[in-house]
Amino acid sequence: MKIAILSRRASLYSTSRLVEAAKARGHEVRVINPLRCYMNITSHRPSIHYNGEALESYDAVIPRIGASITFYGCAVVRQFEMMGVYPLNESVAITRSRDKLRSLQLLARKGIGLPVTGFAHSPDDIQDVIKMVGGAPLVIKLLEGTQGIGVVLAETEKAAESVIEAFLGLRANILVQEFIGEAGGSDIRCFVVGEKVVAAMKRTGKEGEFRSNLHRGGTAELIRITPEERSTAVRAAKVMGLNVAGVDILRSNHGPVVMEVNSSPGLEGIEQATGKDVAGMIIQFLEKNARPNRTGTRGRG
Ligand code: ADP
Numbered sequence: 001m002k003i004a005i006l007s008r009r010a011s012l013y014s015t016s017r018l019v020e021a022a023k024a025r026g027h028e029v030r031v032i033n034p035l036r037c038y039m040n041i042t043s044h045r046p047s048i049h050y051n052g053e054a055l056e057s058y059d060a061v062i063p064r065i066g067a068s069i070t071f072y073g074c075a076v077v078r079q080f081e082m083m084g085v086y087p088l089n090e091s092v093a094i095t096r097s098r099d100k101l102r103s104l105q106l107l108a109r110k111g112i113g114l115p116v117t118g119f120a121h122s123p124d125d126i127q128d129v130i131k132m133v134g135g136a137p138l139v140i141k142l143l144e145g146t147q148g149i150g151v152v153l154a155e156t157e158k159a160a161e162s163v164i165e166a167f168l169g170l171r172a173n174i175l176v177q178e179f180i181g182e183a184g185g186s187d188i189r190c191f192v193v194g195e196k197v198v199a200a201m202k203r204t205g206k207e208g209e210f211r212s213n214l215h216r217g218g219t220a221e222l223i224r225i226t227p228e229e230r231s232t233a234v235r236a237a238k239v240m241g242l243n244v245a246g247v248d249i250l251r252s253n254h255g256p257v258v259m260e261v262n263s264s265p266g267l268e269g270i271e272q273a274t275g276k277d278v279a280g281m282i283i284q285f286l287e288k289n290a291r292p293n294r295t296g297t298r299g300r301g
Pocket of ligand 1: 149
């Protein structure tokens with residue numbers, strides 16, 4: 001196969017592992033910076049140009065689109081889809097997953113376990129929203145945040161009110177969420193490929209930190225997940241329409257709850273914690289599924 005990896009830097013761990021895994025399995029692979037792709041979007045024969053050259057005859061594209069370039073990156077993935085190139089994850093699914101609010105609404109509709117979550121616009125409704133999600137302690141999240149930034153734990157009702165008021169005053173969109181204290185500062189990252197959880201790790205925040213993000217100094221270890229957690233992760237990825245996803249789960253008193261479904265999950269933490277060749281499994285998935293014109297959307301939607 002001829003595979004394109006859309007990534008801004010070939011030296012990133014995930015990107016270089018995917019290159020290595022593709023080469024090891026005998027494929028031709030190239031790292032392409034999505035921000036340097038340009039295209040004539042009105043041409044009836046869709047194409048993508050890169051450094052003066054037309055990108056042609058690719059069988060599959062692996063999008064590794066960072067949150068800050070979602071809009072442009074997804075336009076490039078969509079153009080590949082219009083050319084009939086098989087995307088590991090489709091552009092619509094990536095766009096969907098980048099909107100935390102929309103994701104939670106979609107997951108809720110399909111009955112996936114979620115932390116009780118509220119959304120409000122007017123400061124006049126703060127007290128009622130706090131009551132609706134069960135009162136303090138609660139977690140307040142900036143919709144635009146990533147890597148744990150903009151996720152605040154408010155331990156008392158008063159603290160919650162003032163933090164929400166401050167965020168709304170800054171015109172920020174926020175989610176107000178039940179605090180799953182029983183998770184003990186840990187969450188579970190389930191790495192889904194196809195319809196399987198191929199690796200799972202437990203991430204724990206550093207002492208005194210409720211956020212378990214590895215970027216915030218958390219540590220990761222191999223974990224055995226329950227069948228319920230496994231099926232929750234697989235269903236969540238499916239609802240989002242993602243072939244490959246990092247599904248973040250909290251162990252709550254009312255069963256596994258999904259916090260987030262990530263469409264470009266990092267490979268470093270999961271490969272190191274589990275010792276598994278996740279990059280190789282992603283390439284194997286492409287070998288099984290990548291066929292010309294096999295994208296669900298071909299750029300529609
Ligand atoms: P980000 O997308 O910025 O990583 P998350 O929503 O994943 O934000 O939250 C960051 C971390 O905070 C999570 O990994 C988890 O450890 C913790 N956390 C988030 N929401 C809750 C919650 N409702 N209850 C308990 N812990 C939470």
